[in-house]
Amino acid sequence: MTGTPRNGVELPDLTLGTWDIRTPAQAETAVGAAWASGYRGIDSAACYENEDVIRRAIDSCGIPRDGLTVTSKVWNDAHDEAAARAAFDASERRLGRIDIYLIHWPGPVPRFLKVWRALEKLYEDGRAAGIGVSNFMVPQLEILLEHARIRPMLNQVECHLWFVDRPLLDFCRREGIAVQAFSPLGAGSGVLDDPVLREWADRLGVSPAQTALAYLRQLGIYPLPKSSNPDRIAENAGFRNVRIPDDGMAALAGRNRLVRTNKDPFGWFGQGYE
Ligand code: A2P
Numbered sequence: 001m002t003g004t005p006r007n008g009v010e011l012p013d014l015t016l017g018t019w020d021i022r023t024p025a026q027a028e029t030a031v032g033a034a035w036a037s038g039y040r041g042i043d044s045a046a047c048y049e050n051e052d053v054i055r056r057a058i059d060s061c062g063i064p065r066d067g068l069t070v071t072s073k074v075w076n077d078a079h080d081e082a083a084a085r086a087a088f089d090a091s092e093r094r095l096g097r098i099d100i101y102l103i104h105w106p107g108p109v110p111r112f113l114k115v116w117r118a119l120e121k122l123y124e125d126g127r128a129a130g131i132g133v134s135n136f137m138v139p140q141l142e143i144l145l146e147h148a149r150i151r152p153m154l155n156q157v158e159c160h161l162w163f164v165d166r167p168l169l170d171f172c173r174r175e176g177i178a179v180q181a182f183s184p185l186g187a188g189s190g191v192l193d194d195p196v197l198r199e200w201a202d203r204l205g206v207s208p209a210q211t212a213l214a215y216l217r218q219l220g221i222y223p224l225p226k227s228s229n230p231d232r233i234a235e236n237a238g239f240r241n242v243r244i245p246d247d248g249m250a251a252l253a254g255r256n257r258l259v260r261t262n263k264d265p266f267g268w269f270g271q272g273y274e
Contacts, residue, residue: 009099009130011154011178012069013217014237015041017226019048026228027057033230035063037237043156043182043224044095045073045104046087051094058096070095071156073104073134074119079111084118088127101128102156106140106265113147120150130154134182135265138171145175156180159221161191161212162257173220181216182262184223185209185236189261196255200248206238213239215252 016034021027027050031042044054051072058068072095078087092098101119106112112133119131132154136144145151155172157165159181172179185192192208201211213223213236225236244252 009069009153011100011130011180011222012040013222013240014039015043015069015071015180015222015224016233017043017182017224018050018054019045019226021048021050021053021228024053024056027053028060029230030228030233031057031063032061033233034237035061035068037234038240039233039237040067041069041071041224043071045071045075045102046078046091047073047075047104051091055095065097069099070097071100071102072098073102074115075104076107078115079107080114081118084115085122088118088122092127098128100130100132100154102131102154103133103136105135105263106133106137109140109143112140112144116144116148120148123150132156132177135263137165137265138168140265141171141175141177151175152177154178154180156182156224158183158260158262159216160184160186160261161194161197161215161252161255162186162189162259163261164219164253164256165258166256169219169221178222179220180222180224182224182226184216184221184225185212187226187261194255196251200244200252203248204242204244206242207235209236210239210242211244211252214242214244215249218244218249 016039044051072091074084074087078084103115122128123131130153132152134156197208201208216223227233
């Protein structure tokens with residue numbers, strides 16, 4: 001199962017989050033387990049400081065590079081056109097190749113428009129097969145779409161049982177922007193202990209994590225679960241076999257509390273930040 005390509009790159013239905021992977025051994029274990037379990041995407045970023053170990057893990061696991069879609073992101077310290085291009089060059093040196101490149105956080109206008117100019121050129125030069133954004137809310141997307149020559153294929157945002165931003169999802173669907181969920185399991189915030197999630201997991205005979213991921217996928221979202229444990233990496237891939245009925249989807253939708261576990265992009269909107 002793969003997504004509809006927008007700018008010529010396939011978005012895998014399952015991508016491994018890697019934000020806390022640091023050492024070569026952790027990377028090799030996680031990347032190897034993910035590949036064996038059918039993950040076809042690996043998500044990294046300059047600020048995770050793991051691009052070099054991720055690349056070495058891909059090589060040492062003998063993964064055919066063309067079978068994998070690797071994402072990286074430009075960090076907030078490179079928010080102008082030249083700096084963003086230099087940041088891409090540095091990330092590309094560490095990763096060997098970047099398939100999808102994202103603006104990690106919007107920051108203020110017009111800075112993100114300058115960064116977008118850099119990403120458009122990288123795309124046109126064939127340096128990245130897909131470009132997009134992360135942590136963009138509707139007003140920021142509206143400004144971006146008004147000025148973009150090349151539209152973002154993807155918006156990677158926090159999304160899980162307790163935080164589903166419906167207006168953002170609707171906007172992205174209307175505009176043909178794929179939504180990828182980071183922290184799809186709630187990043188240790190207690191989502192996996194939600195009683196309604198557990199009830200439906202029991203009824204379906206699967207785990208809460210598989211139910212949480214299937215719920216997002218059935219909402220049309222691409223989940224990006226993070227784990228460094230090979231058993232949980234394999235378990236999470238099992239969401240593909242889960243089908244939640246309509247009454248289950250409705251019950252799970254009732255658990256949305258609109259509570260983030262991560263930073264609010266508007267908190268950084270128009271303000272100074274690291
Ligand atoms: P670990 O890396 O030890 O597996 P999210 O993807 O929402 O950010 O959540 C990541 C957190 O959830 C990590 O702490 C990860 O721990 C844990 N986790 C990942 N998969 C599972 C799972 N199947 N069951 C329980 N916890 C999980």
